[in-house]
Amino acid sequence: MRPNPSTAVAGMLLALAALAAPALAQNKPADTGKKLYCWDNARGERTCSDTLPPEAVNSARQEFNARSGLRGAEVQRALTAEERADAELAAAQAQVDAAAAETRRRTEQAMLSTYGSEDALRRVFNERAAIVDNNIKTAIYNVGSLREALATQLSVAGDRELAGQKVADKQAGDIRQRHTELLAQLRLQAAFEQQRKALDVEIAETLARYRELKGIAAPADAAGAPASPPG
Structure with a gap:
């Protein structure tokens, strides 16, 4: 009796599957989740x-x-909270530094293309210098006025005490108020004078950088002291 072709094919497929099973098991990736x-x-x-x-x-x-x-x-x-804050601060500072470097690069390019001479560049700072100088003058005037008024009030109060009279509470309060105002004006004057010094440094550094970019030598009087604040 001849074998059934369908039965023979099925048998061959089962045999191939049996042979392939070990190979598939060997190629299966190991469990790496643990x-x-x-x-x-x-x-x-x-x-x-x-x-x-x-x-x-x-x-x-x-x-x-x-x-x-x-x-x-x-x-x-x-990271701890402090370390995270430090890292954020460092990242923010790095970003600011990068922006400052880019701003300086653009500023220098504009400086070269816009200003043909040091005098033209100096004029950029004139308005800022004028504002600071005016603030210094005003503070000096206010300090002088307050000092003179306070000296007068103290003199009057001293005369009353020498005469055996009591200094009125209002008069004593006015003296304290005037003294407080004088100290405030003195602080303002010092702050304005510090601003002027900082501006002088900025001007000198900007001019020096301008000369460097232009490849020109500093004038003979460049080493001279910058204009001092009004007295």
Whole structure:
């Protein structure tokens, strides 16, 4: 009796499947999901486990493949709030520094293309210098006026005390108020004078950079002191 062709084909397919099964099993990737964690505990002791306890989540650790033993990753410890703030500040400062460098580059390009001489560049600072100089003059005038008025009030109060009379509360209050105003004006005067010094430095540095970019030598009087604030 001749074999049934359909039965013969089915038998061949079953035989091929049986031969392919071991090969497929060998090519199947191993389960790599299981990890082994190693970290230092609070006492500095090395600890390893296939589970990561909550207290170790923020600790520096190494992760290994539990099946192969190969190291898969190294995780740094979580930053503290202060460290995060410092890192954010450093990143912000780096951004500001980069922006400042770019601004300076553009400013220098504009300076070269816009100003044909040092005098033209100096005129840019004239308005700022005039404002600061006027503030200094006003503060000096106010200090002088307040000092003179305070001296007069103190003299009158002194005469009353020498005459055996009591200094009135209102008069004493006026003296204290005038003294407070005088101190405030003195602080303003000092601040304005400091602004003028800073502006002089800025002008000198800008002119020096301009000469450097232009490739020109400084004039003979460039080393002279900048104009001082009005007295």
